[in-house]
Each structure stands twice: as structure tokens, then as C-alpha cells.
Amino acid sequence: MNDLPPEPEPGAEAAPVPADHPDRLRWNAKYEGGAAPSFRPHPLAVRALSEPPPRGPVLDLACGPSGGALLAASEGRRVTAVDVSETALGLLGEEARRRGLGELITLVHADLAAWTPPPRSFALVLCTGFWDARVFGPAADAVLPGGLLAWEAFTLDARRVRPGLPAEWCLPAGAPASLLGGAFTVLDQRDVPDTRHGTKRRMLARRDAGG
């Protein structure tokens, strides 16, 4: 993919995240205190990129130090990577520059509850390790016709091993596929059991070419 579009990255503008935003504080502390990131791409990112999506950019929501963003960029795609933690974005940006991919990845520091992606703009919208029902609809709207939506998050069942996990961070039965309108075909939705960390659900769907 060498014929990259010259226009500015879609959705690069974002309102400043308040310094005392609880998610920002919590995740910055985790990334500052944690082990060095592996930058290993999430299996769902690998699967989605191998489908493959049509030509066009990738949106990685709640990206963290995302190996998926790096993989997509290494395949010549432009990536918009959004996270509330500037520490995570810093780690991702540093690794992208080290790999010579810095130009392809636009880092967006934003609270996803306050940031909306532009509609019909991305060949792949990816989100792993995050669920907020308010974010899902606009994320699905951001998928180009023929493009892919890939999501993984904890299910409500995960609260059996992680009782502290708020219900609103967990997928209810059937979601997220059940929340998609008729414009999508679900390619796969499955539970990924994990008796130690909690069960997650993984979904891959394609927006119909005329959708």
C-alpha cells in the first residue's frame, strides 16, 4: 500500500483530557509502574488485518501500547490510535519511531466518552480490552463500507472471578454483535474463557459494501 491519501488524519482533533480524569490517572499509573510493553499484536488485530480490510486507515480505540497499531502501520496503513493515557501513547509513539513507522501513526489523547470518530472513515476499527456501550455505536458508524469492526472485552461472566469489575465495563449476553444494525455481517463472535482473569468475548464483523 504505497498510494497513501494526502489528507489529514480523520478524527485527530480531541478535547483536552482533564488532569484529574480517573481513567487517565489509573492507566498512567499502571503503565508507569508496569513491565515494559511487549508490543505483541493482539490475536484479534492479526486476524482482522489478515481478512483483510479494504484499503484505508485503521482506528485503534483504547489502544494502549498497541502491537496491532504497529502491525497495521508496518503493512503501510495509516493508523489513528486513541487512548486516555498519554503514558501509553508515549510508549507506542516511541516504539513506532524506533521502527520507522512514526509518520503513519497519529496519536490521539482523548477520553473515548468525549470523542467521536468521523463516520465512514476507517477500513478497520479495532478495540480490545475496553467496553463502554456509549462508545460502540459511534465506533461502528466509523467503519467504511466493506470495512471491519473488531472488538474484544470482558463479559458479565468475568465478574465471577473479578467481582470488582463494574458491570458497565462488561459485555451483556449476545453483545456486541447483538448491538449491530443490519448493515453488518458478523464473521465471528466467540467467548474466550479464562478462569484466572475472566472470560472475554471477541467479535469480528464486516460492514456491507452498500451499508
Ligand SMILES: C[S@@+](CC[C@H](N)C(=O)[O-])C[C@H]1O[C@@H](n2cnc3c(N)ncnc32)[C@H](O)[C@@H]1O
Ligand atoms: C486493558 S487496556 C487495553 C489496551 C490495548 N487495547 C490492548 O488490548 O492491550 C485498556 C486501555 O483503555 C484505555 N482507556 C481506559 N479508559 C479510557 C477512556 N475513558 N478513554 C480512552 N481510553 C481509555 C487505557 O488507558 C488502556 O490503555
